[in-house]
Amino acid sequence: MTADRVPPPGDRPTGVAYEQARAAETAQASEGGQAKPYDPLKLCVYATVALLAWLFGAWAVLGFAALGFAGYWRARRAGLTRSKCYLRDTRLVLAYLGLVALAAATALVLPHLPR
Numbered sequence: 001m002t003a004d005r006v007p008p009p010g011d012r013p014t015g016v017a018y019e020q021a022r023a024a025e026t027a028q029a030s031e032g033g034q035a036k037p038y039d040p041l042k043l044c045v046y047a048t049v050a051l052l053a054w055l056f057g058a059w060a061v062l063g064f065a066a067l068g069f070a071g072y073w074r075a076r077r078a079g080l081t082r083s084k085c086y087l088r089d090t091r092l093v094l095a096y097l098g099l100v101a102l103a104a105a106t107a108l109v110l111p112h113l114p115r
Contacts (some may be wrong), residue, residue, distance in 0.1 A: 049064060052064075057107075058104045058105075058107040058108045059104075059108065061100065061103075061104040061107075062101055062104035062105055062108065065097050065098075065100040065101035065104060066101055068093075068097045069094060069097040069098060069101060072090055072093050072094050072097065073094065075090065076090045076091075076094065
């Protein structure tokens with residue numbers, strides 16, 4: 001969308017994905033129209049998280065779930081209601097991360113309970 005075709009304020013899309021797409025469009029225009037090659041950084045991040053979970057087990061799962069929960073909690077309080085996460089609604093993401101943290105905490109505590 002170019003500056004000469006800006007929709008009226010009520011018709012403008014909003015959200016994180018839209019803002020990131022606009023920023024990328026602006027950056028590409030400022031670089032003379034040269035598109036950057038795709039950087040598969042997410043794949044490296046996924047492999048690192050999997051390695052940490054393999055090495056540290058439930059402790060890593062609990063840590064990442066707590067970190068994610070805190071991040072989404074802060075973002076929700078700042079006004080984010082839709083996420084790029086597969087679950088989309090930040091309330092669902094918070095519930096999911098809470099359940100993951102609860103499962104990890106349970107896995108850490110259960111072996112230490114008397115039988």
